[in-house]
Amino acid sequence: MDTSPRILFVCLGNICRSPAAEGVVRAMDPTLTLDSCGTGGWHVGEAPYGPMQQAAMARGYDLSDLRARQFTPKDFARFDLILCMDGQNLEDVEAQRPNGAKTPVRLFTDYAPQLGADKVPDPYYTRDFDGALDLIESCAKGLLKSLN
Template sequence: MERENTMAQKILFVCLGNICRSPAAEGVFRDMVPEAETDSAGTGGWHVGEPPYGPMQEAARARGYDLSDLRARKFKAQDFDRYDLIVGMDEDNLSNMERLRPAGNDTPVRLFTDYAPDAGADAVPDPYYTRDFDGALSLIEACAKGLRDSLRI
């Protein structure tokens, strides 16, 4: 994948509820690129204020990632102005975010799996439903490495 033409340093990771995939992506990426400013959000607001889902925290901790300080929040239109790059875990996330895009805003919104084309996935499956937390983390790690390599941080 080509390098992003932005010096993306503020990156937002987005999934559905912000308790599994996006906080894991934030935790993995901030470990890989501590100088980047990261956050995560969900397109739904069911879990606002909650920590990441217990089984996801356990799987992440087993790989050396601490997600315990993260709390779920809902994605909002203002996020387009606050971040240099917004990364969604699946196409539904991207569609839901695009509905909130302010007119004239050109903040890049990308699918996370675009950064790991060799992984053969078109989305990061939601382990809340699949129960495959380790599989989701392996894909998230591959995507995070690809994102890191694409940026000029």
């Protein structure tokens, strides 16, 4: 029986940060059950944003099979850990928490405290796709270390 945690990554539109986090962690540990989603529904069904896919692919992370979906309260039952890319995502997820749901919701950056970052900045707006990936890789390493 698989006892590894089911982990969900959440950002705003599910086209940059959370699919990148899913792809990076999947590449680092393909045995984990992972998914990503957005708090907004603007991009449901779309592939990750082209420039994010290109930046990820340059590092060996293929995001092309991922498709955006929107967070739902059912995700609290489907996952053991929900990791948000920024504080607003975390607030939006917590606002949908069903009564009695115990699934922890944390910031992804909690897994790289040495960096002093309180969010993964959205490269859709900052245009810093490599900077976002640098941070995501550091958080992913910290996450995997915490699971061992």
